[in-house]
Amino acid sequence: MASTGAAGRRRPPLSEEGSAEAQKRAAAEAAAELIDDGMRVGLGTGSTVAHLLPALAARGLRGLRCVATSPATERVALELGLEVLALDELGELDVAVDGADQVDPACWLVKGGGGAHVREKIVAAAARRFVVIVSAEKVVAELTAPVPLELLAFGVSRTLAAVAPAELRAGTPPSPDGGLIADYLGAVGDPAALAERLSATPGVVDHGLFAPELVSDVLIGEADGSVSHRRSPKAG
Ligand code: 5RP
Numbered sequence: 001m002a003s004t005g006a007a008g009r010r011r012p013p014l015s016e017e018g019s020a021e022a023q024k025r026a027a028a029e030a031a032a033e034l035i036d037d038g039m040r041v042g043l044g045t046g047s048t049v050a051h052l053l054p055a056l057a058a059r060g061l062r063g064l065r066c067v068a069t070s071p072a073t074e075r076v077a078l079e080l081g082l083e084v085l086a087l088d089e090l091g092e093l094d095v096a097v098d099g100a101d102q103v104d105p106a107c108w109l110v111k112g113g114g115g116a117h118v119r120e121k122i123v124a125a126a127a128r129r130f131v132v133i134v135s136a137e138k139v140v141a142e143l144t145a146p147v148p149l150e151l152l153a154f155g156v157s158r159t160l161a162a163v164a165p166a167e168l169r170a171g172t173p174p175s176p177d178g179g180l181i182a183d184y185l186g187a188v189g190d191p192a193a194l195a196e197r198l199s200a201t202p203g204v205v206d207h208g209l210f211a212p213e214l215v216s217d218v219l220i221g222e223a224d225g226s227v228s229h230r231r232s233p234k235a236g
Contacts, residue, residue, distance in 0.1 A: 015090025038064070041095055042087075042098070045066065046098075046113065056066065065083050067087045072118045092128065097130075100138055107218060110143050112207075115148065117207070120181065147188065149206075150175055155203055166183060191209050195207065
Protein backbone atom coordinates (compact mmCIF):
# COMPACT_ATOMS: atom_id res chain seq x y z
CA MET A 1 0.00 0.00 0.00
CA ALA A 2 1.32 3.42 -0.90
CA SER A 3 0.64 6.26 1.46
CA THR A 4 -0.56 9.51 -0.05
CA GLY A 5 0.30 11.29 3.19
CA ALA A 6 -1.71 14.05 4.82
CA ALA A 7 0.34 17.02 3.64
CA GLY A 8 -1.67 20.11 2.84
CA ARG A 9 -4.83 18.82 4.46
CA ARG A 10 -6.67 20.77 7.10
CA ARG A 11 -5.60 19.74 10.62
CA PRO A 12 -8.50 18.04 12.46
CA PRO A 13 -9.85 19.62 15.64
CA LEU A 14 -7.73 18.54 18.67
CA SER A 15 -10.67 16.56 20.09
CA GLU A 16 -10.74 14.54 16.84
CA GLU A 17 -7.03 14.00 16.23
CA GLY A 18 -6.14 10.30 15.66
CA SER A 19 -9.77 9.23 16.16
CA ALA A 20 -11.89 7.20 13.77
CA GLU A 21 -13.69 10.45 12.92
CA ALA A 22 -10.41 12.14 11.94
CA GLN A 23 -9.51 9.08 9.83
CA LYS A 24 -12.87 9.22 8.04
CA ARG A 25 -12.40 12.92 7.41
CA ALA A 26 -8.88 12.44 6.00
CA ALA A 27 -10.03 9.69 3.62
CA ALA A 28 -13.04 11.77 2.53
CA GLU A 29 -10.92 14.86 1.91
CA ALA A 30 -8.47 12.81 -0.16
CA ALA A 31 -11.38 11.49 -2.25
CA ALA A 32 -12.72 15.01 -2.83
CA GLU A 33 -9.36 15.86 -4.44
CA LEU A 34 -9.92 13.14 -7.07
CA ILE A 35 -12.97 14.94 -8.47
CA ASP A 36 -12.66 17.45 -11.30
CA ASP A 37 -14.76 20.06 -13.11
CA GLY A 38 -17.65 18.66 -15.12
CA MET A 39 -17.66 15.20 -13.54
CA ARG A 40 -20.77 13.15 -12.89
CA VAL A 41 -20.38 11.97 -9.31
CA GLY A 42 -22.13 9.33 -7.20
CA LEU A 43 -22.44 10.29 -3.54
CA GLY A 44 -22.69 7.48 -0.99
CA THR A 45 -24.32 7.49 2.43
CA GLY A 46 -23.09 7.57 6.01
CA SER A 47 -20.84 9.36 8.47
CA THR A 48 -17.73 9.13 6.24
CA VAL A 49 -19.58 10.57 3.26
CA ALA A 50 -20.77 13.31 5.64
CA HIS A 51 -17.15 14.54 5.54
CA LEU A 52 -16.93 14.21 1.76
CA LEU A 53 -19.88 16.48 0.98
CA PRO A 54 -18.52 19.73 2.51
CA ALA A 55 -15.02 18.93 1.21
CA LEU A 56 -16.41 18.53 -2.29
CA ALA A 57 -18.61 21.63 -2.08
CA ALA A 58 -15.62 23.66 -0.80
CA ARG A 59 -13.66 22.84 -3.96
CA GLY A 60 -16.06 25.04 -5.96
CA LEU A 61 -15.78 22.84 -9.05
CA ARG A 62 -17.63 23.90 -12.19
CA GLY A 63 -20.28 21.78 -13.90
CA LEU A 64 -20.35 19.06 -11.25
CA ARG A 65 -23.47 16.92 -11.40
CA CYS A 66 -24.19 14.46 -8.59
CA VAL A 67 -26.51 11.57 -7.82
CA ALA A 68 -27.28 10.76 -4.18
CA THR A 69 -27.72 7.24 -2.79
CA SER A 70 -30.13 8.30 -0.03
CA PRO A 71 -32.55 11.09 0.83
CA ALA A 72 -30.22 12.12 3.71
CA THR A 73 -27.25 12.57 1.35
CA GLU A 74 -29.42 14.38 -1.18
CA ARG A 75 -30.66 16.85 1.45
CA VAL A 76 -27.17 17.73 2.69
CA ALA A 77 -25.72 17.92 -0.83
CA LEU A 78 -28.45 20.33 -1.89
CA GLU A 79 -27.96 22.44 1.25
CA LEU A 80 -24.26 22.71 0.34
CA GLY A 81 -25.14 23.93 -3.15
CA LEU A 82 -24.23 20.75 -5.06
CA GLU A 83 -26.38 19.92 -8.07
CA VAL A 84 -28.22 16.62 -7.52
CA LEU A 85 -29.98 14.81 -10.35
CA ALA A 86 -31.54 11.38 -10.84
CA LEU A 87 -29.23 8.57 -11.94
CA ASP A 88 -31.40 8.08 -15.02
CA GLU A 89 -30.72 11.70 -16.03
CA LEU A 90 -26.95 11.28 -15.67
CA GLY A 91 -26.32 7.83 -17.14
CA GLU A 92 -22.74 6.61 -16.64
CA LEU A 93 -20.91 8.28 -13.77
CA ASP A 94 -17.25 9.33 -13.83
CA VAL A 95 -16.76 8.46 -10.19
CA ALA A 96 -18.69 7.35 -7.11
CA VAL A 97 -17.42 7.75 -3.55
CA ASP A 98 -18.82 5.85 -0.58
CA GLY A 99 -17.97 4.45 2.83
CA ALA A 100 -17.97 0.80 3.89
CA ASP A 101 -18.42 -1.24 7.06
CA GLN A 102 -15.64 -3.75 6.29
CA VAL A 103 -12.92 -4.10 3.63
CA ASP A 104 -11.02 -7.41 3.30
CA PRO A 105 -7.55 -7.95 1.74
CA ALA A 106 -9.06 -8.78 -1.68
CA CYS A 107 -11.23 -5.60 -1.54
CA TRP A 108 -14.50 -7.40 -0.92
CA LEU A 109 -16.70 -4.98 1.02
CA VAL A 110 -19.55 -5.25 3.46
CA LYS A 111 -21.81 -2.22 3.08
CA GLY A 112 -25.29 -1.28 4.21
CA GLY A 113 -24.79 -0.28 7.84
CA GLY A 114 -27.05 2.63 6.93
CA GLY A 115 -29.45 0.40 4.99
CA ALA A 116 -28.69 2.14 1.68
CA HIS A 117 -26.68 -0.66 0.03
CA VAL A 118 -29.12 -1.37 -2.82
CA ARG A 119 -28.94 2.16 -4.21
CA GLU A 120 -25.24 2.30 -3.32
CA LYS A 121 -24.49 -0.81 -5.36
CA ILE A 122 -26.42 0.50 -8.36
CA VAL A 123 -24.50 3.78 -8.19
CA ALA A 124 -21.13 2.00 -7.73
CA ALA A 125 -21.87 -0.18 -10.76
CA ALA A 126 -22.82 2.90 -12.81
CA ALA A 127 -19.45 4.54 -12.10
CA ARG A 128 -16.28 4.09 -14.14
CA ARG A 129 -14.35 4.57 -10.89
CA PHE A 130 -15.66 3.57 -7.44
CA VAL A 131 -13.66 5.03 -4.55
CA VAL A 132 -14.21 3.61 -1.07
CA ILE A 133 -13.34 5.80 1.93
CA VAL A 134 -12.84 4.25 5.36
CA SER A 135 -11.19 4.67 8.72
CA ALA A 136 -8.49 2.11 9.54
CA GLU A 137 -10.65 -0.11 11.78
CA LYS A 138 -12.85 -0.98 8.79
CA VAL A 139 -9.95 -2.91 7.26
CA VAL A 140 -10.32 -6.55 8.35
CA ALA A 141 -8.55 -9.85 7.69
CA GLU A 142 -11.86 -11.61 7.03
CA LEU A 143 -15.44 -10.41 6.54
CA THR A 144 -17.88 -11.23 9.33
CA ALA A 145 -21.61 -10.84 9.95
CA PRO A 146 -23.79 -8.87 9.99
CA VAL A 147 -24.22 -8.66 6.22
CA PRO A 148 -27.04 -6.19 5.47
CA LEU A 149 -29.95 -7.30 3.31
CA GLU A 150 -32.86 -5.50 1.70
CA LEU A 151 -35.90 -7.79 1.41
CA LEU A 152 -39.25 -7.46 -0.34
CA ALA A 153 -42.00 -7.05 2.28
CA PHE A 154 -44.12 -9.71 0.57
CA GLY A 155 -43.49 -13.08 2.24
CA VAL A 156 -40.64 -11.69 4.34
CA SER A 157 -40.80 -14.48 6.96
CA ARG A 158 -40.20 -17.07 4.20
CA THR A 159 -37.30 -15.05 2.80
CA LEU A 160 -35.74 -14.73 6.26
CA ALA A 161 -36.06 -18.52 6.72
CA ALA A 162 -34.40 -19.10 3.35
CA VAL A 163 -31.36 -16.96 4.24
CA ALA A 164 -31.21 -18.06 7.91
CA PRO A 165 -29.72 -17.08 10.25
CA ALA A 166 -31.10 -13.60 9.56
CA GLU A 167 -33.37 -11.09 11.24
CA LEU A 168 -35.07 -7.81 10.45
CA ARG A 169 -33.10 -4.83 11.75
CA ALA A 170 -35.08 -3.40 14.68
CA GLY A 171 -35.94 0.28 14.47
CA THR A 172 -34.74 0.71 10.88
CA PRO A 173 -37.36 2.16 8.52
CA PRO A 174 -37.95 0.64 5.07
CA SER A 175 -35.67 1.81 2.30
CA PRO A 176 -36.89 4.68 0.07
CA ASP A 177 -37.83 1.91 -2.39
CA GLY A 178 -40.04 0.13 0.19
CA GLY A 179 -37.69 -2.79 1.00
CA LEU A 180 -37.26 -4.07 4.56
CA ILE A 181 -33.75 -3.88 6.02
CA ALA A 182 -32.44 -7.07 7.62
CA ASP A 183 -29.09 -8.64 8.50
CA TYR A 184 -27.64 -12.03 7.64
CA LEU A 185 -26.02 -13.24 10.87
CA GLY A 186 -24.24 -16.47 9.92
CA ALA A 187 -20.68 -17.22 8.91
CA VAL A 188 -19.43 -15.40 5.82
CA GLY A 189 -16.68 -17.81 4.72
CA ASP A 190 -16.13 -17.36 0.98
CA PRO A 191 -17.82 -14.01 0.20
CA ALA A 192 -18.41 -14.97 -3.45
CA ALA A 193 -20.30 -18.11 -2.44
CA LEU A 194 -22.40 -16.25 0.14
CA ALA A 195 -23.10 -13.44 -2.34
CA GLU A 196 -24.28 -16.01 -4.87
CA ARG A 197 -26.52 -17.74 -2.32
CA LEU A 198 -28.10 -14.47 -1.15
CA SER A 199 -28.58 -13.15 -4.70
CA ALA A 200 -30.25 -16.42 -5.74
CA THR A 201 -32.84 -16.29 -2.93
CA PRO A 202 -36.27 -15.06 -4.06
CA GLY A 203 -37.32 -12.01 -2.02
CA VAL A 204 -33.77 -10.70 -1.52
CA VAL A 205 -33.63 -7.36 -3.32
CA ASP A 206 -29.86 -7.23 -2.74
CA HIS A 207 -27.21 -7.78 -0.09
CA GLY A 208 -24.35 -5.69 1.23
CA LEU A 209 -21.48 -7.79 -0.17
CA PHE A 210 -19.70 -5.75 -2.86
CA ALA A 211 -17.31 -7.72 -5.07
CA PRO A 212 -13.77 -6.43 -5.75
CA GLU A 213 -14.72 -6.02 -9.43
CA LEU A 214 -16.95 -3.09 -8.35
CA VAL A 215 -14.17 -1.34 -6.45
CA SER A 216 -11.45 0.84 -7.99
CA ASP A 217 -9.69 2.39 -5.01
CA VAL A 218 -9.83 2.17 -1.22
CA LEU A 219 -8.63 5.24 0.66
CA ILE A 220 -7.88 4.40 4.29
CA GLY A 221 -7.53 7.14 6.89
CA GLU A 222 -4.76 5.98 9.25
CA ALA A 223 -4.25 6.76 12.94
CA ASP A 224 -1.18 8.91 12.16
CA GLY A 225 -3.19 11.24 9.90
CA SER A 226 -1.95 9.78 6.60
CA VAL A 227 -4.15 8.20 3.94
CA SER A 228 -3.23 4.79 2.48
CA HIS A 229 -4.35 3.90 -1.03
CA ARG A 230 -5.27 0.38 -2.18
CA ARG A 231 -6.07 -0.23 -5.81
CA SER A 232 -8.53 -2.99 -6.65
CA PRO A 233 -9.27 -4.99 -9.87
CA LYS A 234 -11.59 -2.35 -11.34
CA ALA A 235 -8.66 0.08 -11.29
CA GLY A 236 -7.07 -2.07 -14.01
C1 5RP B 1 -24.63 2.88 4.25
C2 5RP B 1 -23.26 2.34 4.06
C3 5RP B 1 -22.14 3.10 4.67
O1 5RP B 1 -21.27 3.50 3.66
C4 5RP B 1 -21.44 2.21 5.66
O2 5RP B 1 -22.39 1.71 6.59
C5 5RP B 1 -20.34 2.98 6.40
O3 5RP B 1 -20.94 3.96 7.18
P1 5RP B 1 -20.11 5.06 7.96
O4 5RP B 1 -19.41 5.89 6.95
O5 5RP B 1 -21.16 5.82 8.73
O6 5RP B 1 -19.15 4.34 8.88
O7 5RP B 1 -23.03 1.33 3.44
O8 5RP B 1 -25.59 2.01 3.74
